[in-house]
Every structure is written in C-alpha cells, then in structure tokens.
Amino acid sequence: MSSSSSSELILELSSKSFDGYQYIYSHDSLTVDCKMKFGIYVPLVADKECVPLLIFLSGLMCTEQDFIIKSGIQRLASKYGFIVANPDTSPRSCNIEGDDDQSNFGEGAGYYIDAIESKWSKNYQMFSYVNDEFYELLIKNFNVDINRIGIFGHNMGGHGALISFFKCPAQYKSVSAFAPIYNVLKCEWSRNAFIKFFGQDEELWKEYDACELVASYDGPMPYAPILIDQGSNDQYKDNYLFPDKFIEACTNASFPIQLREQIGYEHDYFFIMTFLEDHFKYHKNEFEH
Amino acid sequence: MSSSSSSELILELSSKSFDGYQYIYSHDSLTVDCKMKFGIYVPLVADKECVPLLIFLSGLMCTEQDFIIKSGIQRLASKYGFIVANPDTSPRSCNIEGDDDQSNFGEGAGYYIDAIESKWSKNYQMFSYVNDEFYELLIKNFNVDINRIGIFGHNMGGHGALISFFKCPAQYKSVSAFAPIYNVLKCEWSRNAFIKFFGQDEELWKEYDACELVASYDGPMPYAPILIDQGSNDQYKDNYLFPDKFIEACTNASFPIQLREQIGYEHDYFFIMTFLEDHFKYHKNEFEH
Numbered sequence: 001m002s003s004s005s006s007s008e009l010i011l012e013l014s015s016k017s018f019d020g021y022q023y024i025y026s027h028d029s030l031t032v033d034c035k036m037k038f039g040i041y042v043p044l045v046a047d048k049e050c051v052p053l054l055i056f057l058s059g060l061m062c063t064e065q066d067f068i069i070k071s072g073i074q075r076l077a078s079k080y081g082f083i084v085a086n087p088d089t090s091p092r093s094c095n096i097e098g099d100d101d102q103s104n105f106g107e108g109a110g111y112y113i114d115a116i117e118s119k120w121s122k123n124y125q126m127f128s129y130v131n132d133e134f135y136e137l138l139i140k141n142f143n144v145d146i147n148r149i150g151i152f153g154h155n156m157g158g159h160g161a162l163i164s165f166f167k168c169p170a171q172y173k174s175v176s177a178f179a180p181i182y183n184v185l186k187c188e189w190s191r192n193a194f195i196k197f198f199g200q201d202e203e204l205w206k207e208y209d210a211c212e213l214v215a216s217y218d219g220p221m222p223y224a225p226i227l228i229d230q231g232s233n234d235q236y237k238d239n240y241l242f243p244d245k246f247i248e249a250c251t252n253a254s255f256p257i258q259l260r261e262q263i264g265y266e267h268d269y270f271f272i273m274t275f276l277e278d279h280f281k282y283h284k285n286e287f288e289h
Numbered sequence: 290m291s292s293s294s295s296s297e298l299i300l301e302l303s304s305k306s307f308d309g310y311q312y313i314y315s316h317d318s319l320t321v322d323c324k325m326k327f328g329i330y331v332p333l334v335a336d337k338e339c340v341p342l343l344i345f346l347s348g349l350m351c352t353e354q355d356f357i358i359k360s361g362i363q364r365l366a367s368k369y370g371f372i373v374a375n376p377d378t379s380p381r382s383c384n385i386e387g388d389d390d391q392s393n394f395g396e397g398a399g400y401y402i403d404a405i406e407s408k409w410s411k412n413y414q415m416f417s418y419v420n421d422e423f424y425e426l427l428i429k430n431f432n433v434d435i436n437r438i439g440i441f442g443h444n445m446g447g448h449g450a451l452i453s454f455f456k457c458p459a460q461y462k463s464v465s466a467f468a469p470i471y472n473v474l475k476c477e478w479s480r481n482a483f484i485k486f487f488g489q490d491e492e493l494w495k496e497y498d499a500c501e502l503v504a505s506y507d508g509p510m511p512y513a514p515i516l517i518d519q520g521s522n523d524q525y526k527d528n529y530l531f532p533d534k535f536i537e538a539c540t541n542a543s544f545p546i547q548l549r550e551q552i553g554y555e556h557d558y559f560f561i562m563t564f565l566e567d568h569f570k571y572h573k574n575e576f577e578h
Contacts, residue, residue, distance in 0.1 A: 016522070017559035072361040074559060233305070270306035270363060 009141060012037060018078035019044045022068055027137065031129040032091040033122055038134065039068040040085040041077040042142060052148035052287055053138060054280075056086040057130065057164075059155025060189065061108045064088045070269035071276060080280045083142055087134050089156065091123040098196075104189035111190055112160030113208045115197035124197060127208070130160065131168050150174035150283040154272055155236075156181055158228070159190075162210040165226075169219025174286035176227040176279045178272050179234050182246035185209045189240060211249035223289035225256035227282040229275045231265030298430060301326060307367035308333045311357055316426065320418040321380040322411055327423065328357040329374040330366040331431060341437035341576055342427060343569075345375040346419065346453075348444025349478065350397045353377045359558035360565060369569045372431055376423050378445065380412040387485075393478035400479055401449030402497045404486035413486060416497070419449065420457050439463035439572040443561055444525075445470055447517070448479075451499040454515075458508025463575035465516040465568045467561050468523050471535035474498045478529060500538035512578035514545035516571040518564045520554030 013024035020043035029036040045051060054077075058067050067073060067086045077084040090110030096119065099106035115124035138144055151172050153161035158180020165175035184190035185205055198204040206212040230243050237243060243259060250257045265271040302313035309332035318325040334340060343366075347356050356362060356375045366373045379399030385408065388395035404413035427433055440461050442450035447469020454464035473479035474494055487493040495501040519532050526532060532548060539546045554560040 015555050015557055015559040016520075016553040016563075018563050022559050069359050069558070072364065072562065074562065075361065231305075264305040266304050268304055269358070270304040270311050273361065273363065274305075274307050 017074040020074070020078045022074055024064060029129060029133060031125050031133040034091045034094050036088055037064045038085060038087045039064045040083065040142065041074055042083050043078050043081050045081045046083055046143040050143045050145040051081050051083055053083045053085065053144040054283060055151045056084060057112060057151070057153030057157030057160035058086060058089050059157050061103050062089050063108065072273045073276065076277055076280050080284060082280065083144060085138055087130055090126060094123045096120065096123065105193045105196065109156065109193060111156060111184065111193055111208070112163065113197060116204060117197055117199055120197050131164050131171065135171060148173060148287040150286065152176040152279055153180065154178040155267070159184055159210060163208050163213055166210065166213035166217050174222065174283045176282050178229050178275070179231060179241060179267055180210070180228065181241055183209060183211045183242040186242050186245060187240050211245050214249050214253045214255050217253065217255060222256065223286055224282065225258040227279060228257060228259045229262055230259060231267060231271045232261050232263045233265060234267040236267055306363040309363070309367045311363055313353060318418060318422060320414050320422040323380045323383050325377055326353045327374060327376045328353045329372065329431065330363055331372050332367050332370050334370045335372055335432040339432045339434040340370050340372055342372045342374065342433040343572060344440045345373060346401060346440070346442030346446030346449040347375060347378050348446050350392050351378050352397065361562045362565065365566055365569050369573060371569065372433060374427055376419055379415060383412045385409065385412065394482045394485065398445065398482060400445060400473065400482055400497070401452065402486060405493060406486060406488055409486050420453050420460065424460060437462060437576040439575065441465040441568055442469065443467040444556070448473055448499060452497050452502055455499065455502035455506050463511065463572045465571050467518050467564070468520060468530060468556055469499070469517065470530055472498060472500045472531040475531050475534060476529050500534050503538050503542045503544050506542065506544060511545065512575055513571065514547040516568060517546060517548045518551055519548060520556060520560045521550050521552045522554060523556040525556055
C-alpha cells in the first residue's frame with residue numbers, strides 16, 4: 001500500500017513547449033514523509049524510444065518552479081532529446097519549529113543530505129530522496145535509458161550533484177555544475193545547517209562534502225574532465241562557495257575537472273542560461289563514451 | 290528640470306547573459322506620474338554600432354520582470370544583435386482607490402491606453418508612456434537604429450503592440466504578437482477596465498481596439514503579413530481573445546496577417562519561448578525590406 005502510493009504521481013501542470021511537454025507532478029514521498037513536487041520536461045521523442053535523463057538540483061530558496069521558469073531548459077531538452085527532471089530542494093509543510101525562519105536552512109535549503117538529529121531526521125532525507133526514491137520513480141514512470149543518466153545543479157544543487165555522483169557512481173554516468181557550494185564544511189550557510197542536521201561532530205559532515213568525497217572516490221573516471229562553470233562576478237564565490245578548495249582537492253586526488261571562470265557573469269539564472277547548452281553537450285559526450 | 294529628470298535612469302539590475310547585459314532601470318515618468326521600471330537587454334555589439342530595437346509589451350498581471358525571466362529573450366537578443374526593451378504594464382503605487390482590487394484592472398492591467406475619466410487620467414496614460422516617453426527615452430539613452438524599431442507583445446501586450454503599430458506607423462517598422470487580446474471591445478477583461486477608464490461611450494473605446502484600427506489604417510504596409518502566434522489550447526482564446534474577429538477585420542480591410550494556430554500550446558511563456566525566435570526572424574526580415 002505505502003509502496004505503491006509512493007510512486008503515484010499527481011499531474012499539477014502540463015504545458016507544451018518546443019517539441020515536448022513541461023510537466024509538474026506531485027507525489028507522497030515516503031523518504032521525506034511529505035508531499036513533494038518536481039518538474040519534468042519530456043521530449044516527444046521519448047514517446048517512441050528510451051532517452052537520456054538529466055536530473056537538475058536547484059539552489060538555496062528554490063522550489064521546483066525556478067529552474068523550469070528561468071533557465072530555458074525546454075529548448076535544449078527538446079533539441080537534445082533528453083528528459084530533464086528537477087526535484088524540490090527540501091521537504092515542505094512539515095511544521096517543524098524553525099524550518100522556515102532562515103533562507104539558508106530548512107524549507108528551500110535541504111542541502112541534499114540525510115539528517116541524523118532526531119528533530120530533522122524524519123523529513124530531511126534529501127540525499128536518499130533524490131538518489132533512491134526520486135531516481136527510481138523517474139525510471140519507473142518515464143522512458144529513461146538507465147545507461148545515460150546524468151546529474152547537475154546550481155549553488156546548493158551543484159553541491160548536491162557532485163556528492164550524488166561521488167557517492168553513487170553506479171547511478172550516474174556524468175555530472176556537471178554551475179557555481180556549486182564546493183566545500184560545505186567551510187561555507188557559513190551549510191555550517192549553520194549541518195550543526196542542526198548532524199550535531200557538532202564534523203566528521204559526520206564530511207560524508208556530504210565534495211572536497212572530502214573526491215579524495216576517496218574510487219568509481220569510474222569521467223571520459224572528459226567534469227564541467228563546472230563559475231561566474232567571475234559571482235558575489236558568493238570567495239566567501240561561500242570556495243572554488244579554490246575544490247580545485248585543490250581534485251588536484252590532490254588526481255581527479256579531472258574543467259572549472260571554467262566565466263568573466264563578468266554573476267550567480268543567477270542569466271549566467272546559467274548562457275552556459276546551459278555547453279552542459280548538455282558535456283553530458284551527451286559522456287553518454288557516448 | 291522636470292524634462293531632464295524624466296529621462297534620468299536609475300540602474301536597478303545589471304547581469305551579464307550571453308553576449309550582452311540584461312538591465313533593469315527605473316525612472317520618474319512624467320507621463321504616468323510615478324516611478325516606472327523597465328527591462329532592457331543590450332547586446333555587446335551595441336557598444337560599437339547602432340542596432341535594431343524590439344519593444345515587448347507584457348500581458349495582464351505582469352511587471353517588467355516576467356518577460357526577462359521567463360521568455361529566454363537574452364539568447365535571441367544576443368544572437369540577433371537586437372536591443373530588447375520591455376516596460377512595466379501599468380503605473381504603480383499611485384494609491385488610487387480600486388487600483389489593485391482586480392487582476393484585470395489597474396496595477397498590472399493598464400491596457401496601453403490613455404484614460405479619460407479624471408480618477409484615472411493622471412496616471413493611466415500607458416499609450417503615451419510607451420509610444421512617446423519610453424520610446425524617446427530608449428532612443429536617447431541606447432544605441433538604437435531608429436529605422437529598425439519593432440514592437441510585439443503577449444495577451445494585453447499583444448493588443449498594445451497592435452494598436453501602437455496601427456496608431457503610430459511612422460514609429461514602428463514591424464509588429465508581431467503572441468495570443469493578443471484581438472478585440473478589446475468584446476473582451477470582458479478590457480470592457481471592465483474601459484468603462485472605468487473612458488466611461489460608457491464605447492465610441493471612445495474604439496480608439497484602442499485593433500479590429501477597429503486596422504479598418505482605418507493608412508500607414509505603410511508590412512513587407513510580409515504580420516506574424517501572430519496563437520496556441521490552440523489557449524484557455525482564453527474563444528471567450529476573451531477572439532482571433533476570429535481580428536481575422537475578419539483584417540480580411541475586410543485587406544490587411545495582411547499570418548495568424549498561426551500552434552497546435553497543443555497554451556497561453557503561457559512555455560508557448561511564447563517556443564516561437565520567440567520566429568518573431569525575431571520576422572522582425573529582422575521586415576527591417577531588411
């Protein structure tokens with residue numbers, strides 16, 4: 001009963017865009033114990049054959065709406081023939097005291113981790129939600145080629161994409177990111193959240209830090225260095241994101257990345273939309289090798 | 290003093306996107322007697338030469354934000370080397386009783402007309418704002434080729450674009466529209482507004498109805514029939530927009546239009562973004578002839 005209800009999808013939006021449809025669905029999630037919404041663009045070609053899937057993880061304060069409204073994803077998903085799915089960024093309406101007081105913690109700020117502290121652990125299981133329940137739901141309900149699944153994201157969602165790839169290498173053929181939180185252990189936003197989700201023991205936090213995870217990564221290597229775009233005018237770059245720390249960690253681990261500094265660009269969707277097609281090309285190339 | 294303050298622009302947003310910048314400016318408008326915001330994308334090529342200008346008029350309930358966030362305009366403005374400017378849809382914060390009670394009247398719903406009734410006539414002068422003050426402000430402050438200026442819009446803004454073209458043929462080389470209110474005299478939304486803006490005399494309303502204006506149009510003819518895209522699944526099509534009335538009026542006036550029914554598309558930005566490049570091509574072709 002509960003298992004089947006978990007994958008029962010309620011259609012919230014269906015709108016034709018380019019050669020496909022932008023949908024929003026909701027479902028009752030067992031993993032985070034609340035109703036969750038997600039966006040998914042399905043190109044018409046998926047009616048006839050299984051197609052690649054990209055999962056996009058959004059950043060702080062986003063819902064399932066931001067990416068589908070602001071990025072221009074529909075044109076590219078149609079052009080490349082990819083399904084593109086984007087989950088919400090946290091559980092919603094769980095009525096936990098303090099879950100909507102701060103923009104960098106709680107609702108809209110789940111950090112794609114599995115919380116341990118009892119106050120949060122019932123709902124804040126976004127790592128398992130994305131990589132188990134949501135992943136399986138997509139494969140079960142849509143015409144996905146399971147050998148061509150990639151993950152990418154922005155800000156908190158770039159962090160989410162990187163840690164999902166490093167922790168679940170069998171599930172993702174490729175990963176890329178836009179201005180991710182490269183080093184959650186150092187970032188004030190995530191430190192404020194992790195102390196609540198995990199308590200004081202920072203060893204537990206390391207399970208979800210891209211810089212830590214790349215050091216112990218032993219999955220398949222990407223064909224081309226993983227693509228990360230970073231705006232040079234990003235106001236958060238030096239004090240919250242810490243690209244230098246990730247470059248250092250990848251260098252030490254001999255893990256190949258291509259971190260492109262995009263001169264003059266900010267941290268916003270105007271930046272993301274500019275380089276989104278390059279990310280499609282990157283994932284497509286990974287799928288072909 | 291007042292004349293110069295009218296064109297003093299305050300930069301509210303500057304963000305690099307593709308090969309250019311998306312800006313939002315505000316200024317104190319003399320015409321509508323309040324602070325007005327507008328979006329403008331300026332391609333880098335405009336640093337070196339004067340370029341074409343497209344003015345986009347947004348629909349009901351929009352601000353200057355919707356079009357620049359939801360349409361994907363930046364990629365196309367960059368690719369075609371056009372400046373694209375979009376004003377707000379009404380005066381704001383004028384504190385007129387009843388100006389924010391209804392989604393189809395007042396704030397976010399100025400209908401691009403010049404009101405006559407004294408309660409509204411001080412501020413609701415959106416026709417003159419767009420076609421005089423805003424138009425001149427763009428030419429004065431940006432590197433615009435005045436011989437290549439087009440106007441287009443969506444919903445209420447599609448109506449605004451059509452009436453601007455018909456009433457000011459010397460100003461606009463081209464016009465196109467997405468699912469416009471083709472016949473404001475028949476549409477319940479605009480009838481509710483026009484009775485407040487103009488009073489009961491419907492003869493006064495006709496000054497701003499595209500079906501009426503095409504009948505008396507005596508400006509230059511477009512090189513190619515004016516392009517209008519209309520989603521077949523548009524929920525407002527038959528009861529609020531009335532494409533058939535405009536087709537009839539254009540046929541009677543021997544005025545060339547190409548009204549394309551786009552099968553399966555709705556009334557939203559997912560529809561607009563799909564066909565936006567066709568509109569760039571249409572205007573570009575008009576500019577070249």
